[in-house]
Amino acid sequence: xLKELPxxxxxxxxxxLPEVDRAWAESSAGxxxxxxxxTRLTMLAALWKAEAPICICDFTGSLDLSQPTISHHMGKLKxxxxxxxxxTGIWIYYRLRAGLPAAxxxxxxxxxx
Amino acid sequence: xLKELPxxxxxxxxxxLPEVDRAWAESSAGxxxxxxxxTRLTMLAALWKAEAPICICDFTGSLDLSQPTISHHMGKLKxxxxxxxxxTGIWIYYRLRAGLPAAxxxxxxxxxx
DNA sequence: ACAACCCATCGATGAACGTGGATGGATTTG
DNA sequence: CAAATCCATCCACGTTCATCGATGGGTTGT
Numbered sequence: 442x443l444k445e446l447p448x449x450x451x452x453x454x455x456x457x458l459p460e461v462d463r464a465w466a467e468s469s470a471g472x473x474x475x476x477x478x479x480t481r482l483t484m485l486a487a488l489w490k491a492e493a494p495i496c497i498c499d500f501t502g503s504l505d506l507s508q509p510t511i512s513h514h515m516g517k518l519k520x521x522x523x524x525x526x527x528x529t530g531i532w533i534y535y536r537l538r539a540g541l542p543a544a545x546x547x548x549x550x551x552x553x554x
Numbered sequence: 555x556l557k558e559l560p561x562x563x564x565x566x567x568x569x570x571l572p573e574v575d576r577a578w579a580e581s582s583a584g585x586x587x588x589x590x591x592x593t594r595l596t597m598l599a600a601l602w603k604a605e606a607p608i609c610i611c612d613f614t615g616s617l618d619l620s621q622p623t624i625s626h627h628m629g630k631l632k633x634x635x636x637x638x639x640x641x642t643g644i645w646i647y648y649r650l651r652a653g654l655p656a657a658x659x660x661x662x663x664x665x666x667x
Numbered sequence: 668a669c670a671a672c673c674c675a676t677c678g679a680t681g682a683a684c685g686t687g688g689a690t691g692g693a694t695t696t697g
Numbered sequence: 698c699a700a701a702t703c704c705a706t707c708c709a710c711g712t713t714c715a716t717c718g719a720t721g722g723g724t725t726g727t
Contacts, residue, residue, distance in 0.1 A: 450609075453701085453703095455615035456612045457615075459604055466593075480579075482586075484573045486572070499570075500571070502571075506716080507716075507718085508674075512676090513577055530563070532674090547666035610704065619687095622689090622706085646705095
Protein backbone atom coordinates (compact mmCIF):
# COMPACT_ATOMS: atom_id res chain seq x y z
CA UNK A 442 0.00 0.00 0.00
CA LEU A 443 2.76 2.40 0.94
CA LYS A 444 5.26 3.81 -1.42
CA GLU A 445 8.80 2.74 -0.88
CA LEU A 446 10.22 3.90 2.42
CA PRO A 447 12.63 6.82 2.28
CA UNK A 448 15.65 5.09 3.75
CA UNK A 449 16.71 1.98 5.56
CA UNK A 450 15.79 2.68 9.12
CA UNK A 451 18.04 2.38 12.13
CA UNK A 452 16.87 2.29 15.69
CA UNK A 453 17.25 5.57 17.52
CA UNK A 454 18.07 7.46 14.35
CA UNK A 455 15.60 10.02 13.03
CA UNK A 456 15.17 10.91 9.41
CA UNK A 457 15.36 14.51 8.35
CA LEU A 458 12.06 16.09 7.49
CA PRO A 459 11.20 18.76 4.95
CA GLU A 460 11.66 22.23 6.35
CA VAL A 461 8.43 23.91 7.37
CA ASP A 462 8.35 27.62 8.09
CA ARG A 463 7.26 28.30 11.65
CA ALA A 464 5.91 31.75 10.95
CA TRP A 465 3.74 30.31 8.21
CA ALA A 466 2.43 27.62 10.56
CA GLU A 467 1.62 30.17 13.23
CA SER A 468 -0.23 32.57 10.98
CA SER A 469 -2.09 29.84 9.14
CA ALA A 470 -3.18 28.32 12.42
CA GLY A 471 -4.42 31.75 13.46
CA UNK A 472 -6.58 32.02 10.38
CA UNK A 473 -7.94 28.51 10.82
CA UNK A 474 -8.72 29.11 14.47
CA UNK A 475 -10.84 32.06 13.44
CA UNK A 476 -12.72 29.77 11.06
CA UNK A 477 -12.99 26.71 13.28
CA UNK A 478 -16.31 27.48 14.89
CA UNK A 479 -19.80 26.59 13.62
CA THR A 480 -21.24 29.99 14.48
CA ARG A 481 -18.49 31.90 12.72
CA LEU A 482 -18.69 29.59 9.71
CA THR A 483 -22.42 30.17 9.55
CA MET A 484 -21.96 33.92 9.65
CA LEU A 485 -19.28 33.80 7.00
CA ALA A 486 -21.43 31.59 4.80
CA ALA A 487 -24.30 34.04 5.13
CA LEU A 488 -22.06 36.94 4.14
CA TRP A 489 -20.71 34.87 1.28
CA LYS A 490 -24.16 33.99 -0.03
CA ALA A 491 -25.77 37.35 0.58
CA GLU A 492 -23.02 39.30 -1.15
CA ALA A 493 -24.41 42.26 0.75
CA PRO A 494 -23.73 43.78 4.13
CA ILE A 495 -25.50 42.22 7.09
CA CYS A 496 -26.33 43.84 10.40
CA ILE A 497 -25.46 42.20 13.71
CA CYS A 498 -29.08 42.36 14.76
CA ASP A 499 -30.05 40.11 11.86
CA PHE A 500 -27.81 37.40 13.22
CA THR A 501 -29.36 37.65 16.65
CA GLY A 502 -32.65 36.84 14.98
CA SER A 503 -31.44 33.70 13.20
CA LEU A 504 -28.84 32.30 15.55
CA ASP A 505 -29.80 31.14 19.00
CA LEU A 506 -27.16 33.16 20.77
CA SER A 507 -27.10 36.35 22.76
CA GLN A 508 -26.13 39.59 21.08
CA PRO A 509 -22.82 39.95 22.97
CA THR A 510 -21.81 36.46 22.00
CA ILE A 511 -22.52 37.16 18.34
CA SER A 512 -20.65 40.43 18.57
CA HIS A 513 -17.78 38.54 20.13
CA HIS A 514 -17.67 36.04 17.28
CA MET A 515 -17.88 38.79 14.68
CA GLY A 516 -15.06 40.57 16.48
CA LYS A 517 -12.86 37.53 15.96
CA LEU A 518 -13.65 37.43 12.27
CA LYS A 519 -12.79 41.12 12.04
CA UNK A 520 -9.61 40.67 14.07
CA UNK A 521 -8.60 37.92 11.65
CA UNK A 522 -9.08 40.37 8.77
CA UNK A 523 -11.89 38.38 7.20
CA UNK A 524 -14.66 40.94 7.46
CA UNK A 525 -14.99 44.69 7.57
CA UNK A 526 -17.72 46.87 8.96
CA UNK A 527 -19.39 50.16 8.30
CA UNK A 528 -21.79 52.08 10.43
CA THR A 529 -25.02 53.37 8.94
CA GLY A 530 -27.33 55.11 11.34
CA ILE A 531 -27.62 52.98 14.44
CA TRP A 532 -26.68 49.83 12.62
CA ILE A 533 -23.30 48.38 11.90
CA TYR A 534 -23.10 46.39 8.72
CA TYR A 535 -20.55 43.67 8.12
CA ARG A 536 -19.37 42.17 4.89
CA LEU A 537 -16.52 40.06 3.59
CA ARG A 538 -13.40 42.14 3.44
CA ALA A 539 -12.38 43.30 0.00
CA GLY A 540 -8.85 42.49 -1.09
CA LEU A 541 -8.35 39.29 0.84
CA PRO A 542 -5.00 37.57 0.16
CA ALA A 543 -5.17 34.95 -2.55
CA ALA A 544 -4.29 32.15 -0.14
CA UNK A 545 -7.09 33.21 2.18
CA UNK A 546 -9.55 33.33 -0.70
CA UNK A 547 -8.56 29.82 -1.74
CA UNK A 548 -9.17 28.51 1.76
CA UNK A 549 -12.52 30.24 2.00
CA UNK A 550 -13.75 29.06 -1.36
CA UNK A 551 -12.66 25.55 -0.47
CA UNK A 552 -14.82 25.65 2.63
CA UNK A 553 -17.77 27.76 1.53
CA UNK A 554 -18.05 26.78 -2.09
CA UNK B 555 -18.18 51.81 -0.12
CA LEU B 556 -21.02 49.48 0.66
CA LYS B 557 -23.31 48.02 -1.90
CA GLU B 558 -26.90 49.03 -1.61
CA LEU B 559 -28.51 47.97 1.60
CA PRO B 560 -30.92 45.08 1.33
CA UNK B 561 -34.05 46.87 2.56
CA UNK B 562 -35.26 49.93 4.37
CA UNK B 563 -34.52 49.21 7.97
CA UNK B 564 -36.94 49.51 10.84
CA UNK B 565 -35.93 49.55 14.43
CA UNK B 566 -36.43 46.26 16.16
CA UNK B 567 -37.09 44.38 12.94
CA UNK B 568 -34.57 41.86 11.71
CA UNK B 569 -33.95 40.85 8.14
CA UNK B 570 -33.99 37.22 7.11
CA LEU B 571 -30.63 35.69 6.37
CA PRO B 572 -29.68 33.08 3.81
CA GLU B 573 -30.19 29.58 5.11
CA VAL B 574 -27.02 27.86 6.27
CA ASP B 575 -26.98 24.14 6.92
CA ARG B 576 -26.12 23.43 10.54
CA ALA B 577 -24.75 19.98 9.91
CA TRP B 578 -22.40 21.42 7.32
CA ALA B 579 -21.22 24.08 9.77
CA GLU B 580 -20.60 21.52 12.48
CA SER B 581 -18.63 19.12 10.34
CA SER B 582 -16.63 21.84 8.64
CA ALA B 583 -15.74 23.35 11.98
CA GLY B 584 -14.58 19.92 13.09
CA UNK B 585 -12.22 19.63 10.15
CA UNK B 586 -10.89 23.13 10.70
CA UNK B 587 -10.34 22.52 14.39
CA UNK B 588 -8.15 19.59 13.51
CA UNK B 589 -6.12 21.89 11.25
CA UNK B 590 -6.02 24.93 13.50
CA UNK B 591 -2.78 24.18 15.31
CA UNK B 592 0.77 25.09 14.28
CA THR B 593 2.17 21.70 15.23
CA ARG B 594 -0.44 19.78 13.27
CA LEU B 595 -0.08 22.11 10.30
CA THR B 596 3.66 21.56 10.36
CA MET B 597 3.22 17.80 10.40
CA LEU B 598 0.68 17.94 7.59
CA ALA B 599 2.95 20.16 5.52
CA ALA B 600 5.81 17.72 6.02
CA LEU B 601 3.63 14.83 4.87
CA TRP B 602 2.44 16.92 1.94
CA LYS B 603 5.94 17.83 0.85
CA ALA B 604 7.55 14.49 1.54
CA GLU B 605 4.95 12.50 -0.38
CA ALA B 606 6.27 9.60 1.60
CA PRO B 607 5.37 8.02 4.92
CA ILE B 608 6.90 9.57 8.03
CA CYS B 609 7.50 8.00 11.41
CA ILE B 610 6.54 9.62 14.71
CA CYS B 611 10.12 9.45 15.89
CA ASP B 612 11.17 11.68 12.99
CA PHE B 613 8.96 14.45 14.30
CA THR B 614 10.45 14.21 17.76
CA GLY B 615 13.73 15.25 16.19
CA SER B 616 12.40 18.34 14.43
CA LEU B 617 9.64 19.55 16.71
CA ASP B 618 10.41 20.69 20.21
CA LEU B 619 7.71 18.59 21.80
CA SER B 620 7.63 15.39 23.73
CA GLN B 621 6.82 12.16 21.97
CA PRO B 622 3.42 11.67 23.70
CA THR B 623 2.38 15.18 22.68
CA ILE B 624 3.31 14.51 19.08
CA SER B 625 1.53 11.19 19.12
CA HIS B 626 -1.47 12.97 20.55
CA HIS B 627 -1.49 15.55 17.74
CA MET B 628 -1.13 12.85 15.12
CA GLY B 629 -4.03 11.04 16.72
CA LYS B 630 -6.21 14.07 16.12
CA LEU B 631 -5.23 14.23 12.47
CA LYS B 632 -6.06 10.56 12.13
CA UNK B 633 -9.34 10.97 13.98
CA UNK B 634 -10.23 13.75 11.55
CA UNK B 635 -9.59 11.35 8.68
CA UNK B 636 -6.70 13.37 7.30
CA UNK B 637 -3.95 10.80 7.67
CA UNK B 638 -3.63 7.05 7.71
CA UNK B 639 -0.98 4.84 9.21
CA UNK B 640 0.72 1.56 8.59
CA UNK B 641 2.96 -0.41 10.85
CA THR B 642 6.30 -1.64 9.60
CA GLY B 643 8.42 -3.42 12.13
CA ILE B 644 8.63 -1.29 15.23
CA TRP B 645 7.73 1.89 13.38
CA ILE B 646 4.37 3.29 12.47
CA TYR B 647 4.40 5.34 9.32
CA TYR B 648 1.91 8.07 8.61
CA ARG B 649 0.90 9.63 5.35
CA LEU B 650 -1.89 11.73 3.92
CA ARG B 651 -4.98 9.63 3.56
CA ALA B 652 -5.78 8.51 0.07
CA GLY B 653 -9.23 9.33 -1.25
CA LEU B 654 -9.87 12.49 0.67
CA PRO B 655 -13.16 14.23 -0.19
CA ALA B 656 -12.83 16.88 -2.87
CA ALA B 657 -13.84 19.65 -0.49
CA UNK B 658 -11.19 18.57 1.99
CA UNK B 659 -8.57 18.48 -0.73
CA UNK B 660 -9.47 22.01 -1.80
CA UNK B 661 -9.09 23.27 1.74
CA UNK B 662 -5.77 21.53 2.17
CA UNK B 663 -4.33 22.75 -1.09
CA UNK B 664 -5.46 26.25 -0.23
CA UNK B 665 -3.51 26.11 3.01
CA UNK B 666 -0.50 24.01 2.08
CA UNK B 667 0.01 25.05 -1.50
C1' DA C 668 -35.95 66.09 26.88
C1' DC C 669 -37.15 61.48 27.09
C1' DA C 670 -37.59 56.73 25.80
C1' DA C 671 -36.26 52.96 22.89
C1' DC C 672 -32.88 50.67 20.54
C1' DC C 673 -28.12 49.15 18.76
C1' DC C 674 -23.70 47.75 19.91
C1' DA C 675 -19.09 47.15 22.38
C1' DT C 676 -16.93 46.26 26.67
C1' DC C 677 -16.15 44.14 31.10
C1' DG C 678 -16.29 40.56 34.75
C1' DA C 679 -17.63 35.95 36.22
C1' DT C 680 -18.37 31.15 35.59
C1' DG C 681 -17.98 26.65 33.72
C1' DA C 682 -16.26 23.78 29.87
C1' DA C 683 -12.64 22.48 26.74
C1' DC C 684 -7.96 22.27 25.31
C1' DG C 685 -2.88 21.61 25.24
C1' DT C 686 0.92 19.65 27.46
C1' DG C 687 3.77 16.48 29.99
C1' DG C 688 4.72 12.46 33.02
C1' DA C 689 3.94 7.74 33.81
C1' DT C 690 2.54 3.25 32.34
C1' DG C 691 2.27 -0.80 29.48
C1' DG C 692 2.15 -3.57 25.13
C1' DA C 693 4.80 -4.92 21.17
C1' DT C 694 9.03 -5.78 18.72
C1' DT C 695 13.90 -6.11 17.75
C1' DT C 696 18.68 -6.69 19.25
C1' DG C 697 22.37 -8.71 22.08
C1' DC D 698 16.07 -14.23 28.39
C1' DA D 699 17.17 -9.33 29.12
C1' DA D 700 17.57 -4.69 27.46
C1' DA D 701 16.32 -1.11 24.44
C1' DT D 702 13.21 1.17 21.39
C1' DC D 703 8.76 2.68 19.45
C1' DC D 704 4.19 3.87 20.28
C1' DA D 705 -0.56 4.63 22.37
C1' DT D 706 -3.19 5.38 26.38
C1' DC D 707 -4.37 7.23 30.82
C1' DC D 708 -4.24 10.82 34.18
C1' DA D 709 -3.37 15.48 36.07
C1' DC D 710 -2.33 20.19 35.79
C1' DG D 711 -2.66 24.86 34.14
C1' DT D 712 -4.40 27.71 30.66
C1' DT D 713 -7.51 29.22 27.34
C1' DC D 714 -12.08 29.65 25.52
C1' DA D 715 -17.18 30.25 25.10
C1' DT D 716 -21.11 32.10 27.00
C1' DC D 717 -23.86 34.99 29.75
C1' DG D 718 -25.42 39.07 32.41
C1' DA D 719 -24.72 43.81 33.38
C1' DT D 720 -23.17 48.31 32.06
C1' DG D 721 -22.68 52.40 29.31
C1' DG D 722 -21.97 55.20 25.12
C1' DG D 723 -24.21 56.63 21.11
C1' DT D 724 -28.21 57.26 17.94
C1' DT D 725 -32.99 57.64 16.51
C1' DG D 726 -37.74 58.90 16.99
C1' DT D 727 -41.55 61.01 19.80
